[in-house]
Amino acid sequence: MPDPCSICSLLKDVQTSFYKYAAPEYDIPLPPAAARLAIVLTPDLHDPEVYHVRCCPECGTLYTYRFSYEYHTNGSEDEEELSRMSPAEAGAYLRAQARALEALRRDIDALESNAGQWADYLDRGHPSLAEAEAARAAMDGAMENAQRSREQLRGQVEALRTTCPGILTTWAAAHVRVCNAYVDTPTGSDEHTRTVRYVARTTAEAWERLPYEGETFISVAGIWMEGYDERLDAELAPDVTP
Numbered sequence: 001m002p003d004p005c006s007i008c009s010l011l012k013d014v015q016t017s018f019y020k021y022a023a024p025e026y027d028i029p030l031p032p033a034a035a036r037l038a039i040v041l042t043p044d045l046h047d048p049e050v051y052h053v054r055c056c057p058e059c060g061t062l063y064t065y066r067f068s069y070e071y072h073t074n075g076s077e078d079e080e081e082l083s084r085m086s087p088a089e090a091g092a093y094l095r096a097q098a099r100a101l102e103a104l105r106r107d108i109d110a111l112e113s114n115a116g117q118w119a120d121y122l123d124r125g126h127p128s129l130a131e132a133e134a135a136r137a138a139m140d141g142a143m144e145n146a147q148r149s150r151e152q153l154r155g156q157v158e159a160l161r162t163t164c165p166g167i168l169t170t171w172a173a174a175h176v177r178v179c180n181a182y183v184d185t186p187t188g189s190d191e192h193t194r195t196v197r198y199v200a201r202t203t204a205e206a207w208e209r210l211p212y213e214g215e216t217f218i219s220v221a222g223i224w225m226e227g228y229d230e231r232l233d234a235e236l237a238p239d240v241t242p
Contacts, residue, residue: 005059007033008084017080034082037063040167041159042097053093054082055164062090062166088239090166095236097164098171102236104153106229109219111146115139150217157216168211174235175218179204182225199224 010033018028037054039045040062045052054063062085070077085093118139121127127135160167182200199221206218222228 005056005061007036007056007058008061011063011082011084013084015082017078019078021076030080030082038163039065040164041156041162042164042167043100043156053164055166060164060166061085062093062164092239094167094170095238097167098174099236101153101156101167101171102232104149104156105217108146108149108153108217111142111149112219115142115146118142154216157210161212165211171236172207172210174232175207175220176204177235178228178231179207179225181231182228196224 010031015030015034016028017030020027034054036057038057039048040053040055042053050067052065054065055061056063064081064083064085066081066083068079068081070079118135122132122135122139125131125135157168179200183197183204203218203220203225206215210216210218220228
């Protein structure tokens with residue numbers, strides 16, 4: 001049995017607080033351990049004072065935080081509720097956040113691929129001056145959008161490395177499993193098989209580093225690993241309950 005978490009062992013499954021305006025004798029704060037939990041910084045964190053998810057920095061347990069307020073003529077009342085997620089709830093949350101990261105990663109891949117296609121057209125398509133000007137504008141626009149999205153993804157990954165690495169390990173582990181499937185069962189000629197295995201292996205190594213270090217954006221060479229996105233979608237799919 002692992003040692004109990006020094007933070008979560010001090011928290012019940014549901015903790016509540018209560019504050020009444022101008023009546024501090026009625027105040028019931030959350031336990032001090034609640035303040036040691038990290039607020040998970042995700043793009044959907046719109047009103048953190050009202051609702052957010054917290055993560056234990058020691059064991060990774062997830063909690064939901066909700067704040068409510070009621071106005072009364074004899075003094076307003078504030079309440080907080082901190083609820084520990086069940087394993088199923090935590091797993092669903094981690095996969096949902098991983099899917100959001102993956103959607104952004106694929107946008108970057110698509111933009112950079114589009115920029116590459118315009119560059120290839122400029123090199124080999126023999127465009128007219130007007131066509132070349134339009135192609136360069138399209139290429140530059142795709143590259144700028146890709147760079148903007150790269151910065152967005154970098155910020156998200158770096159924030160999650162601190163506040164909730166479990167989201168990143170869920171995302172990265174799904175990629176590693178898919179990559180390993182191409183290493184184990186590649187198809188095609190011997191030369192093609194060697195290339196697929198090399199691409200899959202090096203991609204998996206990059207994903208293994210991502211939760212804690214290394215690149216924050218990893219491109220996937222779908223041209224060598226056919227059906228990659230579909231396999232990954234299956235790995236990160238929501239649970240379907242009958």
